[in-house]
Amino acid sequence: MKNIENNIKILKKKIQYSLENNNSLLKKIKIIAASKNQSVEKIQIVLSSGIYEFGENYIQESIHKIKKLKKNNKIIWHFIGKLQSKKTKLVAQYFDWCQTIDREKIAILLNKYRTNKKIPMNVLIQINISQEENKNGIYIKNYKKLANIVSKMPNLNFRGIMAMPKKEKEIIKYCDYENIRNIFNILKNEYKSVDTLSLGTSFDVKTALMYNSNMIRIGKDIFNS
Ligand SMILES: *Cc1c(COP(=O)(O)O)cnc(C)c1O
Numbered sequence: 001m002k003n004i005e006n007n008i009k010i011l012k013k014k015i016q017y018s019l020e021n022n023n024s025l026l027k028k029i030k031i032i033a034a035s036k037n038q039s040v041e042k043i044q045i046v047l048s049s050g051i052y053e054f055g056e057n058y059i060q061e062s063i064h065k066i067k068k069l070k071k072n073n074k075i076i077w078h079f080i081g082k083l084q085s086k087k088t089k090l091v092a093q094y095f096d097w098c099q100t101i102d103r104e105k106i107a108i109l110l111n112k113y114r115t116n117k118k119i120p121m122n123v124l125i126q127i128n129i130s131q132e133e134n135k136n137g138i139y140i141k142n143y144k145k146l147a148n149i150v151s152k153m154p155n156l157n158f159r160g161i162m163a164m165p166k167k168e169k170e171i172i173k174y175c176d177y178e179n180i181r182n183i184f185n186i187l188k189n190e191y192k193s194v195d196t197l198s199l200g201t202s203f204d205v206k207t208a209l210m211y212n213s214n215m216i217r218i219g220k221d222i223f224n225s
Pocket residue numbers: 034036057080081164201202203217218219220221
């Protein structure tokens with residue numbers, strides 16, 4: 001358990017170093033602890049280290065944790081897993097953010113199930129940055145149409161985009177990062193509500209920050225011993 005605290009210190013150092021200690025940039029970076037397969041006890045250690053936002057992938061597992069940690073009203077839950085239509089109701093009820101909208105149907109269902117009593121759900125469109133068929137996310141050529149639809153949903157707050165670039169044979173593909181930054185800038189200019197670029201996991205924090213990411217999703221570098 002000590003490891004987690006130490007890992008978080010190292011992660012924060014890495015972020016500081018990547019942004020050359022630029023305080024105004026540092027303040028804008030949100031760390032999301034990717035807590036799939038991690039216990040409630042471990043999540044509590046992360047909380048006590050000052051990280052309050054968690055990303056979960058599997059709906060049943062996450063609802064169990066959300067219920068257990070309900071008393072802590074500082075926690076913000078992000079759904080970052082692949083989203084099937086039949087799971088949208090639970091995501092809309094239990095989560096504060098959904099980062100993986102990749103088609104119109106999902107947006108319509110989340111909007112429908114997010115009852116008006118609740119504040120709108122913060123949502124990101126997931127972009128299939130490597131343009132591969134078996135990858136999650138929407139193709140680059142189609143994102144504008146989906147953005148337009150999402151932005152009009154009253155129970156959704158369109159905050160930006162999420163992507164997962166991959167390394168090919170240990171080589172970081174900088175052109176993917178460039179593309180994603182361009183899409184983010186286009187959407188930021190078009191929609192007032194857009195302010196979030198969720199990009200970067202344990203392997204590419206530094207690169208993601210270099211390309212203006214302001215939300216990183218970290219699993220291994222926080223939880224691994
Ligand atoms: C697991 C996961 C992460 C975290 O990846 P690590 O390599 O463990 O840092 C980030 N984003 C998504 C969508 C994930 O499923």
